[in-house]
Amino acid sequence: MDAVITGLSAGFAVAFQPFNLSLVLIGCFAGTLIGALPGIGPINGVAILLPIAYGLGLPPESALILLAGIYYGAEYGGRISSILLNVPGDAGAVMTTLDGNPLAKRGEAGRALSLSAVASFFGGTFAVVLMSLSGPALASYAVTFSPSDYVALMVFAFASLASLVGSNSVKTLLAAVMGLMLASIGIDANTGVARYTFGIPDILAGIDFLVVVIGLFGMAELIHLVEQQVTGKLKPLALDKSFVSMKDLAFTKWTILRGSVIGFFIGILPGTGASVASAVAYGTEKRVAPNSENFGKGDIRGLAAPESANNAAAGGAMVPMLTLGIPGSGTTAILLGALLLFNVTPGPLMFEQRPEIAWGLIASMYIGNVALLVINLPLVGLFARLLTIPQQYLTPLIAVLAFIGVYSVVSNPHDLYMITLLGVFGWILRKLDFSLAPVILGFVLGGLFEDNLRRALSISGGDWSILVHSGNAIMLYVLAVVVVVVPIWLGRRKKKAAEA
Template structure:
């Protein structure tokens, strides 16, 4: 009953005219960003964070807008997958398998509409799951002590391989780099300067908003300049939509199954939307057996991965809101935005900032309907955007980032730091070192250090306190499994995904 009351209060926040306006704007911008190959939801949210500060938005309004951007980008990723056979981001890869063949058969509008409906169903199922599961997990997390929280942070880093899908050694190096950056500044416990080199601007540490925009937005521009991808791509023509009720009825069971699988994948730290999309597609292929035409333009082959990846995107909010541990790269960026508003995600957030949490959850429900309404009639607008050369789009996006960062502090030094992080991000990407672990190390490092010190003070320096309770031992065991399993299972999974990407 308390959950229902909180949700009603959340609708009161989400339905405020200004919040509704920013949710609509976020959904539209997110779909545009998702449609552009290579940008993806993490980049989209990172680029628009400065806009939240520039406009002076309240925490709940900013989070509602950026969550709508996140959901919209997950929707938008299907547009380039279906029309260009180029995934907007990694989770949309499986949509190419049947979406592009449908478009080649003159059914592009049908494929886009089916993917929008499946995305809506998957996201709706996951949002309901978020409503039911998040309060229970938050109450459970209140039993955590300093040692358990430290073990939880270790678990977050151990499962990063699942989020990034990269080389585990490079992932660990990136996380270590982020933890090193997190130690810059004056130690609040001892007052000792750490790695400031006498620079006044570093006394308060490195602002992770500057780091995020530099690593994602500026490095994206540098990579583009190197590749010189100047011209837009020729697209398949979108026919007039002629979707019938029997077409929707055919994909309903597939979408419901994909939504459930995606939600479970999103809740599991490190699993993410890519896994949800892959499992939804392959499982549906097995369930349908000889009745499917997967790889040849089967509408259910579009619905399954779309429901899976959108279910996972909402599911990834569960560990972020309840435990302060992001379930995906994009939720790591959202976590940074919350911390910048002096809001600490975790179980206490559900009591101390209930308006923010439940406002966002209610906005997710509303946003799903907004996205469904936007995506079907405005497909033509999003399609035309793909024909605009990136040489015009990316500089404009980067200019928004520069103006946004400067508007936060009015300090030219912050712009220098942002450019420095952009150059560093460019070289990290060339070395195929993932950027998300760097950000996560910066975000979780201070809290991880604080809990470690607290545990040491309580135990009078006895390290055994870190694994003295059944809960902490369980978390350590899961962390070790999360670190070891990707090394063993990862290559097998990647081989199967590549095999699944080939039409039968």
């Protein structure tokens, strides 16, 4: 507990520095803006702005504070286009449309937006509080992990990824392996042997992380937006003067709490971010709430549950990233890659060695959540007006931002072709129902996975049984089996129940 208090006070000292404080506010504001734009979600926003944040030459804690602000700001803003346009920014906001849009259609858009802002605030803050309480403990436990334990942790991470993300487990697994394969390109650090470089000097140091991220999450999204561009204009519903009442809040308080708990714990699971969390929270709420027949027709509980859950999941996903170096979602995988760009190795030692980053980030999230609530209640009209920005101007801007980012950091004109080609590849993957987040998770974790496996076998002198030698590792393998088997079992049971 003492460690938490000293850590937090040091963190607030970092986050309250005027420069960092302004970055929190800029990040939250920009994030809400990006989230509010139809069709663009947190992962795209962070991906497109990452190289620019890197190019600015900020110290690592400031850059991370900015990017994290964009991340949870966009989770916040995503509800605006979901409610007013019925167009979710990303998979995590899909559930918000189910009850949010009917409310707006009924002329209660103001009530829906303000209630979801409060639910988001609660979910986000709940997650940060749990993060500050559990982070140091988890980190000091993880310090004891041996390389073979880390291998088990990775196996668990990829198992829960394959089991919970996407519609087809084999496709998710293949996507993750493609990421791992991409990461294996370049010179092997242990032996100096070049792998899959085919004599091309540009990729000796490996494929640039920024190029992969911008290609898969910036350019692929842009191609997708052009494809989706509807000939008829999207017309946002009008914003009215209705507002959330104390009665609404009292009515939804347990819903919000349940959503936050579900969101946080699903967020912690590697690879499963806001999309799974909000879906599970919505489903649970529908099952446990009394008089749930109005779900899907504008029940405020159906709005509060996914909104508290997806913001709690955004916080929850940060926990394994900061304490174990294993990202909990696609977006945190990008944040993890950002830390690596700054030569900071995320993991259990970060709380001790780089407390200004770990605690500074956590403290900034407390501030950011309050700031978001304050920005979102009065300024929601401004963000709503953004929805009327025509796509023909918005879409080119994404390309321009992506090009600025890649060029200003990498300064290699070939990479400008590379991002376009990766964008086409990402678009094809999406068309074929592959999720893109596992690719980036695999890409970010590839080096760590291989290093730990090789280190473990060096320790044992080539004896593979070392992988199942410790209690930690065995527990993680059991968890990996559970996370794969339980959803299959639940699915079977549901099917049987439906047939009976």
